[in-house]
Amino acid sequence: MALRFFNTYSREIEEFEPRDPAKRPIRMYTCGPTVYSRAHIGNFRAYIFEDLLQRHLELRGYKVHRAMNITDVDDKTIRGAREAGVPLAKFTEQFKKAFFEDAMALRIKRADEFPCATDQRYIDRMIEMIRTLISKGLAYQADDKSVYFRINKFPGYGKLAHFDLSQLQSTGRVKHDEYDKEHIGDFALWKAWDEEDGDVKWDSPWGSGRPGWHIECSAMSTALLGDQIDIHCGGVDNIFPHHEAEIAQSEGVTDKRFVRYWLHCAHLLVDGQKMAKSLGNFYTVPDVLAKGYTGRELRYALLRVHYRVPLNFTWEGMNEARESLDRIDEWLMRLREVGEKQTVKRPIEKTELEEALYDDLNISAALGFLFESIRETNRAMDEGKLDAASANAWLEWWKRINSVLDLEPEVEIVVPPEVTQLAKEREDARRKKNWKRSDELRERISAFGWEVRDTKEGPKLTRRGAP
RNA sequence: GGCGGGGUAGCCAAGUGGUAAGGUCGCGGUCUGCAAAACCGCUAUUCGCGGGUUCGAUUCCCGCCCCCGCCUCCA
CATH class of the missing domain: 1.20.120 (Four Helix Bundle (Hemerythrin (Met), subunit A))
Structure with missing residues (x-):
């Protein structure tokens, strides 16, 4: 039976044919976290979807080479570091660590590569790519010293999102420096240093500055996976502008089709609204664990709904996950x-x-x-x-x-001696048909998080909500 | 305004041109001292609304309503 995926690019379900399945692994690039705060479970829904995708491809017999980027420099990380009064690298370090902890709690398989945007190797590559784009007339340095991508020179711009550029409306979410750009839709490849950036800066042919957001993914994906990759994933909110920009940058440099299959995960909702940091309606993995649920239960809750359907997160849903498991x-x-x-x-x-x-x-x-x-x-x-x-x-x-x-409970949990002792006492009580004492002891066992069941083979102890 | 996703039982959620998987919850039963687990039975004459095509539509077509998202640094 053929493997089929909904490709955002064509908006159709397509049969999956890797570029070169015989000679090399499937190349998969997945957008990772921006480490300015702890990722929330909506972010992790996307990572769990990608995990399911990778594991499923592997079950099918494909080898997968997957990269997941970590964005450790952008407006929010710089602001966070400044407010905390610590160097950028120190500020982002804690959230990188938290990300891996949370991913492990959710049993998300590690990618083969976790490139960071601030790695000099990739900064160099970004600069190289920007240089090429400028030489091809696809980018220009503006009066504000920043370098922008010239979207009017890239005919395919807007095809992934199916946007007509003349119809773009500003949502006011981002401050536009309209005086400096040729087109309101031109996006920054290299952002010139300004005072707010403090000591966050790298040298470039265009002066000190830092990378624009989109260029890092183009640089890291092509550096690690080659000019053409099989699958690129992310949340639906990445379709535009992020992935659209990636296509423009990557194809602008290589003149080759960048990605074969674009797969996007729908949002996690809370009370029918998108879970987002900006709305303040989010939960982190530790928040959920603190409520007494396990990572396995959260994994199930986030996994059980099809990735293209919005999923409303509720505590009732967590209970359903627990019961199903x-x-x-x-x-x-x-x-x-x-x-x-x-x-x-x-x-x-x-x-x-x-x-x-x-x-x-x-x-x-x-x-x-x-x-x-x-x-x-x-x-x-x-x-x-x-x-x-x-x-x-x-x-x-x-x-x-x-x-x-990956939903099996952890290794057999050892029954605590107290619980074993209580179960023994309960058996004595039951033999004497002292049901009142028997029921009391069942209650006490229950208080330890264990459940005793009387079966034909004798009493059995099970743990509810195993990790 | 443009571009998408969604509307199926109390809740979550598959699905198909021929009369609705599954999970969870609830009720009844078997089992049990009572439970628990497991199993059995019940729980949408109906798939947002109105038309059309068809022998037959939840499924295809047209129109409309509602919810959510994206529209230049959000997974």
């Missing part, structure tokens, strides 16, 4: 019990879940199949009709599936 956990435990005695392992031949993902990562259909399978195998186990070999076959299947979803 508990269902999966219970199922795995039962399968392991049934499969224990049998060692021959061969996955069950079920491809529905993977096929759902082939269809533009249809995660909802995929999870639908997972839960249907869970119900069917649970029924078979209830009836004693699932043999050890089949249980193991399902476990092997799950192992494959879980390499994409």
